[in-house]
Amino acid sequence: xxxxxxxxxxxxxxxxxxxxxxxxxxxxxxxxxxxxxxxxxxxxxxxxxxxxxxxxxxxxxxxxxxxxxxxxxxxxxxxxxxxxxxxxxxxxxxxxxxxxxxxxxxxxxxxxxxxxxxxxxxxxxxxxxxxxxxxxxxxxxxxxxxxxxxxxxxxxxxxxxxxxxxxxxxxxxxxxxxxxxxxxxxxxxxxxxxxxxxxxxxxxxxxxxxxxxxxxxxxxxxxxxxxxxxxxxxxxxxxxxxxxxxxxxxxxxxxxxxxxxxxxxxxxxxxxxxxxxxxxxxxxxxxxxxxxxxxxxxxxxxxxxxxxxxxxxxxxxxxxxxxxxxxxxxxxxxxxxxxxxxxxxxxxxxxxxxxxxxxxxxxxxxxxxxxxxxxxxxxxxxxxxxxxxxxxxxxxxxxxxxxxxxxxxxxxxxxxxxxxxxxxxxxxxxxxxxxxxxxxxxxxxxxxxxxxxxxxxxxx
Amino acid sequence: xxxxxxxxxxxxxxxxxxxxxxxxxxxxxxxxxxxxxxxxxxxxxxxxxxxxxxxxxxxxxxxxxxxxxxxxxxxxxxxxxxxxxxxxxxxxxxxxxxxxxxxxxxxxxxxxxxxxxxxxxxxxxxxxxxxxxxxxxxxxxxxxxxxxxxxxxxxxxxxxxxxxxxxxxxxxxxxxxxxxxxxxxxxxxxxx
Ligand code: SF4
Numbered sequence: 001x002x003x004x005x006x007x008x009x010x011x012x013x014x015x016x017x018x019x020x021x022x023x024x025x026x027x028x029x030x031x032x033x034x035x036x037x038x039x040x041x042x043x044x045x046x047x048x049x050x051x052x053x054x055x056x057x058x059x060x061x062x063x064x065x066x067x068x069x070x071x072x073x074x075x076x077x078x079x080x081x082x083x084x085x086x087x088x089x090x091x092x093x094x095x096x097x098x099x100x101x102x103x104x105x106x107x108x109x110x111x112x113x114x115x116x117x118x119x120x121x122x123x124x125x126x127x128x129x130x131x132x133x134x135x136x137x138x139x140x141x142x143x144x145x146x147x148x149x150x151x152x153x154x155x156x157x158x159x160x161x162x163x164x165x166x167x168x169x170x171x172x173x174x175x176x177x178x179x180x181x182x183x184x185x186x187x188x189x190x191x192x193x194x195x196x197x198x199x200x201x202x203x204x205x206x207x208x209x210x211x212x213x214x215x216x217x218x219x220x221x222x223x224x225x226x227x228x229x230x231x232x233x234x235x236x237x238x239x240x241x242x243x244x245x246x247x248x249x250x251x252x253x254x255x256x257x258x259x260x261x262x263x264x265x266x267x268x269x270x271x272x273x274x275x276x277x278x279x280x281x282x283x284x285x286x287x288x289x290x291x292x293x294x295x296x297x298x299x300x301x302x303x304x305x306x307x308x309x310x311x312x313x314x315x316x317x318x319x320x321x322x323x324x325x326x327x328x329x330x331x332x333x334x335x336x337x338x339x340x341x342x343x344x345x346x347x348x349x350x351x352x353x354x355x356x357x358x359x360x361x362x363x364x365x366x367x368x369x370x371x372x373x374x375x376x377x378x379x380x381x382x383x384x385x386x387x388x389x390x391x392x393x394x395x396x397x398x399x400x401x402x403x404x405x406x407x408x409x410x411x412x413x414x415x416x417x418x419x420x421x422x423x424x425x426x427x428x429x430x431x432x433x434x435x436x437x438x439x440x441x442x443x444x445x446x447x448x449x450x451x452x453x454x455x456x457x458x459x460x
Numbered sequence: 461x462x463x464x465x466x467x468x469x470x471x472x473x474x475x476x477x478x479x480x481x482x483x484x485x486x487x488x489x490x491x492x493x494x495x496x497x498x499x500x501x502x503x504x505x506x507x508x509x510x511x512x513x514x515x516x517x518x519x520x521x522x523x524x525x526x527x528x529x530x531x532x533x534x535x536x537x538x539x540x541x542x543x544x545x546x547x548x549x550x551x552x553x554x555x556x557x558x559x560x561x562x563x564x565x566x567x568x569x570x571x572x573x574x575x576x577x578x579x580x581x582x583x584x585x586x587x588x589x590x591x592x593x594x595x596x597x598x599x600x601x602x603x604x605x606x607x608x609x610x611x612x613x614x615x616x617x618x619x620x621x622x623x624x625x626x627x628x629x630x631x632x633x634x635x636x637x638x639x640x641x642x643x644x645x646x647x648x649x650x651x652x
Binding site for chain 2: 153184249
């Protein structure tokens with residue numbers, strides 16, 4: 001992603017300046033969250049599925065080294081070449097070397113958040129390779145020279161007028177034609193010519209199966225398949241946490257993934273790759289890039305269970321109102337705010353604070369990651385390590401003090417309600433209280449819930 | 461070397477071993493009528509399922525399509541002549557395929573997906589590159605959920621295999637659903 005020294009709050013400010021667009025973004029993602037709920041209610045055993053998925057991932061993390069070795073052995077036996085990359089630059093160099101060895105100039109790519117994390121595209125372009133992102137949303141943002149703003153819906157920050165203008169400029173579509181059907185058809189034609197002409201396809205990996213050495217890629221558009229089956233060389237890039245032990249576990253994960261992501265009963269294409277086709281080369285690049293370090297942090301290792309469904313993004317009140325670019329990292333949203341401080345604490349110290357800790361993320365997570373707890377724990381670590389500005393530190397200490405002593409909490413609440421009623425400008429002031437920017441404070445209730453409950457229900 | 465250092469770091473940092481859970485398939489949803497469930501779900505995701513009494517009905521459809529001069533891929537001997545060069549056909553030619561008729565191994569009631577082995581596609585591109593896709597699945601091969609699906613297929617047996625659920629789609633422009641992103645613009649599943 002673009003180098004930036006601005007933090008989440010500063011970047012959000014730019015996003016929320018356009019109020020109708022912020023509202024649209026907020027409502028659209030909430031609509032996706034509602035579709036998820038509807039899909040989930042069709043599956044009575046949903047909570048059991050989450051338990052299984054979480055337990056399979058916990059088990060896998062506890063035996064990960066052995067599963068990776070099994071996976072490599074089985075993939076090799078299938079005629080697939082396995083590469084290992086310690087960090088982003090290793091990964092990029094491995095990919096480039098395969099291209100150089102085969103005199104490849106043109107590459108198509110389907111969605112892979114790992115390659116975003118490693119900044120593969122700019123690296124390949126600098127080295128004279130033509131890289132075309134083929135997922136529609138990714139192609140749109142690639143034309144615009146922007147990073148994706150969401151791991152499942154890369155162009156969710158854009159309106160159809162924006163796409164129309166971008167396509168008019170790059171694909172010469174009619175000016176002012178904003179019809180999604182028309183624009184998608186234009187991209188279909190354009191990208192078909194790229195699929196036919198490309199020598200090599202890069203895909204991500206959703207699941208890699210230790211017992212068979214195969215991997216599964218899930219898409220709705222069919223772009224991963226068009227690329228991989230047309231090209232002479234297929235490179236699949238994966239973070240090492242994509243491993244699952246057995247094929248039968250796909251039954252659990254594929255039931256959870258699309259329902260959690262978009263509310264679909266499944267993605268259109270769940271493609272299982274095991275061997276290259278006749279005359280084709282197939283490579284897998286297994287990447288660490290900080291993951292083994294995260295595995296060694298007991299409070300945070302759970303984040304490696306993530307299957308990148310983005311349910312936590314869609315439900316997050318902060319993400320919905322601040323947009324993906326405000327997170328200034330490849331993976332935004334609540335889970336990104338846990339993964340990114342591990343990679344660079346200083347650059348990403350702001351992210352665990354971009355949360356209300358409401359816990360909605362943890363409630364929807366299909367693999368039961370304790371997301372909001374981990375955000376809270378990162379705040380402690382970042383303060384202890386000295387990465388947090390003083391204002392926030394004071395606020396945090398104050399908050400910890402208030403929460404730790406119930407009596408103080410009650411008195412503080414009473415005072416707060418009195419101040420908001422009698423002296424609203426104190427909390428209302430955008431300079432004194434940054435929460436007030438672009439927000440209306442609700443009218444303070446006369447009684448707290450506790451007071452109300454005591455009076456109306458009796459007891460204490 | 462990266463491989464050794466990554467594996468050593470994992471060995472040193474991983475938590476102590478916990479067991480795999482027991483997946484009890486009896487605890488998951490069952491449908492009274494898997495055919496009806498499959499049809500309803502496939503329609504809700506933009507596809508169409510049609511029950512067929514016999515293959516002759518479909519055979520005449522294939523012949524009629526061919527007579528119109530379209531490039532039709534047929535892989536089912538019951539439906540007439542099969543394409544001999546399909547396995548080695550080049551991309552630029554396949555790009556002009558109007559419709560492909562392929563057999564699927566099993567269908568899944570809960571999500572409208574059909575599993576195809578590589579040998580059923582003959583060419584890995586055929587279910588994706590055609591403008592329209594027609595799949596034929598035996599009614600007795602419809603299972604309730606993905607758990608049963610993985611019991612019935614051997615997903616690692618052939619070099620490639622895929623679950624296909626409905627036509628290709630995208631909602632990347634303002635979340636408006638558009639059918640026909642890169643793959644087939646329509647999907648009909650015939651149940652025999
Ligand atoms: S943390 Fe959970 S909810 Fe968020 S993307 Fe990962 S799996 Fe989905």
